[in-house]
Amino acid sequence: VSQDTALxxxxxxxxxxxxxxxxxxxxxxxxxxxxxxxxxxFIILSxxxxxxxxxxxxLNALAASMVCGSGLSAWLTTRYRVTDExxxxxxxxxxxxxxxxPRERIRAIDFTSGYAYRILRITHVRIGTGQHRGxxxxxxxxxEGTRLRTELLRGVSVSRPTRxxxxxxxxxxxxxxxRYAPLSLSGWAVVTTLASxxxxxxxxxxxxxxSTAAAVxxxxxxxxxxxxxxxxxxxxxxxxxxxxxxxxxxxxxxFELKRTDDLLHIHRGLLTTYDRSLAGHRVRGYExxxxxxIRWARGGKxxxxxxxxxxxxxxxxxxxxxxxxxxxRLFAELLRADVTPLHINLARHPRAxxxxxxxxxxxxxxxxxxxxxxxVGVGPWLWIWALLPPAVALGWDRYRSLGHAMTDDxxxxxxxxxxxxTVALQRGNIIGWRVRQSWGQRRADLMxxxxxxxxxxxxxxxxxxxxxxxxxxxxxxxxxxxxxxxxRDERDAR
Amino acid sequence: xxxxxxxxxxxxxxxxxxxxAEALYTRTGWLTxxxxxxxxxxxxxxxxxxxxxxxxxxxxxxxxxxASAMGPMSIRGLSDGDASKLADTLARIxxxxxxxxx
Numbered sequence: 161v162s163q164d165t166a167l168x169x170x171x172x173x174x175x176x177x178x179x180x181x182x183x184x185x186x187x188x189x190x191x192x193x194x195x196x197x198x199x200x201x202f203i204i205l206s207x208x209x210x211x212x213x214x215x216x217x218x219l220n221a222l223a224a225s226m227v228c229g230s231g232l233s234a235w236l237t238t239r240y241r242v243t244d245e246x247x248x249x250x251x252x253x254x255x256x257x258x259x260x261x262p263r264e265r266i267r268a269i270d271f272t273s274g275y276a277y278r279i280l281r282i283t284h285v286r287i288g289t290g291q292h293r294g295x296x297x298x299x300x301x302x303x304e305g306t307r308l309r310t311e312l313l314r315g316v317s318v319s320r321p322t323r324x325x326x327x328x329x330x331x332x333x334x335x336x337x338x339r340y341a342p343l344s345l346s347g348w349a350v351v352t353t354l355a356s357x358x359x360x361x362x363x364x365x366x367x368x369x370x371s372t373a374a375a376v377x378x379x380x381x382x383x384x385x386x387x388x389x390x391x392x393x394x395x396x397x398x399x400x401x402x403x404x405x406x407x408x409x410x411x412x413x414x415f416e417l418k419r420t421d422d423l424l425h426i427h428r429g430l431l432t433t434y435d436r437s438l439a440g441h442r443v444r445g446y447e448x449x450x451x452x453x454i455r456w457a458r459g460g461k462x463x464x465x466x467x468x469x470x471x472x473x474x475x476x477x478x479x480x481x482x483x484x485x486x487x488x489r490l491f492a493e494l495l496r497a498d499v500t501p502l503h504i505n506l507a508r509h510p511r512a513x514x515x516x517x518x519x520x521x522x523x524x525x526x527x528x529x530x531x532x533x534x535x536v537g538v539g540p541w542l543w544i545w546a547l548l549p550p551a552v553a554l555g556w557d558r559y560r561s562l563g564h565a566m567t568d569d570x571x572x573x574x575x576x577x578x579x580x581x582t583v584a585l586q587r588g589n590i591i592g593w594r595v596r597q598s599w600g601q602r603r604a605d606l607m608x609x610x611x612x613x614x615x616x617x618x619x620x621x622x623x624x625x626x627x628x629x630x631x632x633x634x635x636x637x638x639x640x641x642x643x644x645x646x647x648r649d650e651r652d653a654r
Numbered sequence: 655x656x657x658x659x660x661x662x663x664x665x666x667x668x669x670x671x672x673x674x675a676e677a678l679y680t681r682t683g684w685l686t687x688x689x690x691x692x693x694x695x696x697x698x699x700x701x702x703x704x705x706x707x708x709x710x711x712x713x714x715x716x717x718x719x720x721a722s723a724m725g726p727m728s729i730r731g732l733s734d735g736d737a738s739k740l741a742d743t744l745a746r747i748x749x750x751x752x753x754x755x756x
Contacts, residue, residue, distance in 0.1 A: 467721075591696040591720050592727075595689040602687070614721035634691075640676050641693045 180239035180250070186280040187299045191231035193276035196224060201357075240297060242311060247287065249295055265289045267442050267467060269309045271435035273299075278433060287312065309437060313423065327425070331479055331490050333415040338405060340481035343453035345578070347404025355399065412480045417490075424464075426476065438476060442466045444615035445570070445585035446491065447475065448502045452578045454481050462487050462502075465585070465616030475616055501570035501584035506563030512604035513624035514559040521555035522548070554578075564622045564633070571611060571637050573622040583620045587637050589613050595630065609634055671729045673740060678718060680729055690727050696720045697748040700741045704734070716740055 203220050238251040247266065250258045268288035277283055283305045285297040300308065341347060413430035422440040427433065443464045450460040462479040479490050491500040529544050557577040565572040571590065574582040592612035601607060607630040610621040625633065634641070670681040677693045697718055704714040714737035719726040732740070 591722050592693065592724075593689075593691040594724070595691075596686060597688075598686040610724070612720070612722035612724045618722055619724040638693075641691060 178241050178243045180241045183235060183238045183240070183297060184282045184299055184301045184304070185235055186282045186301075188231045188235040190274075190276040190280045190282055190299060191234060192228040194274040195227045195230070197274075197276070199223065199227065234298060238297070242308070247295070247312065249297060259295050261287070261289050261295060263312065266312050268436065268438040269313060270437075271305055271309075271433075273433050273435075275431045278431075283435075313437060313439070327418045327420045329416070329418050330493055331415070331417040331486075333412060333428075337412070337415075337480060337482060338408065340454050340457060340459045341405040341408035342401035343451070343457055343459075344404050344408065344481060345451045345453065347407045348400050350407050351400055351403030354403070408480070415480060417478055419494075424478075426478070428477075436476060438464070438466055442615075444589045444613055445583060445620075446478075446502060447584070447616070448487065448582040450580045450582075451481075452580075455580060458484050460484055460487055462491060465583075465613075467615045501565075501567050501572050502582055504565055504567065504572065506565045506572065506574055509559070509562040509564075509624050510604075510606065510626050512606055513562055514556070516600065516604065516606070516624060517559040517562075518552065518555040521558065522551045525551040562623060564625065566633065566637060571620075571622075571633075573620060575621070575623050585611055585613060585620050589615065590638050593634050593638075593641070594619065595634070597627065601627075607631075611637070665731075669731070671732075673743065678727070678744070680727060692718055692720055692727050694744060694747045696722075697744050700744045700748070702737045702741050704737075714738075718744065 203224075206216055206220060234251070238249070240247070240249045242248075242263070244263075246260050246262055248258070248260045250256070266287055266289055270286040270288065271283045272286065273283045277299055282299040282301050284299045285305055285308065286294050287297070288294040410430045410432075412428050414433075415428040416426070418425045418427075419440070424438050424440055424443075426436045426438075443466050445465040447463045447465060448460050449463065454460065459481050461477060461481045464476045464478050466476055478494070479487055482490075488500065488503050491502060492498060525547050529548065532541050532544055554577055558575075561575055561577055561580050563574045566587075569586055569588070570584040571587055572582065572584045574580065590611045590613055594610040594612065596608045596610070597606070601624065604624075605627050606624045607627045608621050608623050609625060609630045610619045611634075612619050622630065622633065664684055668682070668684050668687070670679075672679045673694075676695075677691050678697075680690045682688050682690075697720060699719045701717045701719075702714045703717065708714060712734045713731050714734050715728055715730045716732055716737050717726050717728040729740075
C-alpha cells in the first residue's frame with residue numbers, strides 16, 4: 161500500500177475534487193457499546209479480584225471512558241472517498257493515517273455488524289485488496305455500505321450479459337443442519353475455552369461450588385460407586401453438545417449463499433452478522449473439511465480458497481457442516497458441472513507412507529507405555545496399554561486419508577484423520593513448488609510436494625508420494641515449470 | 655566450534671541454485687532436502703542485500719517474492735556479480751511477463 165501511496169503522490173488524477181465523506185455518526189455510539197461489551201468480563205473479573213480497591217476501579221473507569229472517547233474521535237477524524245481510480249481512507253487526529261488503494265486491486269468486500277451496530281443499523285466494512293489485512297471502515301449506514309459495495313465491485317465482477325443479474329440462491333439455513341453441530345470438534349474447543357474462563361472466575365466461590373458438587377455426587381455415591389463417573393461424563397457431554405450447538409447457531413444462523421453473475425454473497429450470524437461478497441473468479445480452489453465425528457456422521461463442510469482477504473479471511477465457508485450429498489450437490493451447482501474435483505477417486509499413496517504414519521502415531525505411545533511400565537510396574541498404570549489400539553487405528557486412518565488426483569483443472573490432495581481435509585486447487589493458479597524430502601522420506605523414497613498459491617494458506621501439500629511420481633505429478637500439473645529440474649535430477653541420481 | 659568448522663562446508667556442498675528460461679530453482683538442506691521452484695513469470699519483486707560483513711567478502715543475499723502466501727524465496731551467499739546479474743535478469747523477465755496470479 162505504501163508503494164501505491166508513493167506512486168499516487170505524483171499523479172494528480174481526475175477525481176481530486178471528489179468530496180471526502182464522513183463515516184456514520186452512529187459509530188460514535190456503536191463502537192463504545194461494542195467494545196464495552198467485550199470489556200465487561202474483564203471489568204467484572206477485576207472487580208471480583210480487587211474487591212474494594214479504589215485504584216482498580218479508577219483504572220476501569222478510565223478504560224471505559226477512553227473507549228467511549230474513541231468512538232467519538234473515530235467519527236470526527238475518519239474520512240473516505242471513492243474517486244475514479246482510487247479508494248482513499250484517512251483517519252486519525254494526532255497520528256494521521258491515510259490509505260489509498262487503486263480500485264482495480266479491490267477483491268472482496270465484507271460487512272460485519274456486532275449487535276450494537278445492528279441495533280443502530282450500521283455496518284463495519286472491510287475491503288480486501290489482496291495485501292495484508294485490507295482496509296476497514298468503521299462504520300457506515302447499511303444503505304451506504306451496499307452502495308459502496310455495488311460501486312467498488314462493479315469493476316471486479318466480470319458480468320456476462322447472457323446471465324440474469326438476479327440473485328440465484330444456492331444454499332440457505334435449515335434446522336436440520338443443527339444435527340452436526342454437537343459433533344463439531346472446533347465447537348468443543350471453544351466451549352472448553354469458555355468453560356475454563358468461567359471456572360477461573362468461579363474460583364472465588366470455589367468452596368461453595370465444591371461443597372455443592374460434593375453434596376450432589378455424595379448423594380449418588382451412596383447408591384453406587386460408578387454413578388458419579390457416569391454423571392460427570394454425561395454432564396460434560398451435554399455441556400459440550402449444547403455449547404457447541406449454541407456456537408453453531410451464533411455463527412451460522414440465517415446462513416445464506418447466493419450468486420449474482422460472478423459474485424458470491426454469503427450472509428450468516430445470529431447476533432453479529434457477517435456479509436461477504438467475493439468475485440467468483442477470485443476463487444482459486446475449494447476445500448472439503450471433515451472433522452472426525454462429523455465424518456463418521458457422513459458430513460463435511462465446504463470452503464472456498466480465495467485471494468484478497470488477508471490470511472485470516474482467505475478461507476470462506478460456502479457451506480457449514482452438512483451431509484456429504486448436500487455438499488456435493490452445492491459444489492456441482494457452483495462449478496456448473498456434473499463431476500466435481502472433490503468427488504473423484506483418489507490415488508492411494510505407497511505402503512511406505514503407511515509405515516511412516518504408524519511410526520508417528522504408535523511410536524510415542526509405545527515409548528510412553530514401556531517407560532511407564534518399566535518405572536512403576538504394571539499395577540495401577542495398566543490402562544495406558546489401552547492407548548495402543550487407538551494409536552494404531554489413528555495411524556491407519558491417517559494413511560487411508562492420504563490420496564491425490566489430477567483433473568483437467570484441479571490438483572486434488574487429501575490428508576489428515578481427526579481433521580481431514582481435501583483440497584482442490586486450480587492448476588492454473590499454482591505459482592511455484594516446494595519439494596521436501598526428509599532423511600526418513602529419502603530412505604523410503606517418498607517426497608512431500610507443496611504447491612504454492614496466492615490463495616488460502618498459501619501452500620498445499622501432497623504428503624508422502626513416491627519420489628519419482630511426485631516430480632512427474634508436478635511436471636504434469638504445470639507443464640514447463642519443473643521439466644528442467646526433472647531432467648537434471650535424473651542426471652544427479654545417476 | 656564444531657558448528658563453525660563444519661556448517662559452512664556442509665552448506666556450501668548442499669546449497670544449489672539455478673536459473674533456466676522458465677524458473678528459478680534452489681536446493682537447501684542436508685537431512686531434510688528442500689527444493690523450491692519459482693517460475694520467473696510469477697516473480698513480483700527482486701531484492702539483493704548485503705550486510706557489512708558480507709560486503710567485505712563480496713557476497714549478497716538475493717530475495718525473490720511472488721504472490722505466494724508461503725513467503726519469499728532467498729538465496730544466501732551469492733557472489734556480488736552473480737547476484738546483480740541474476741537480479742537484472744529476473745527483473746527484466748518479470749517486467750515483460752504479465753500476470754502474477756493475485
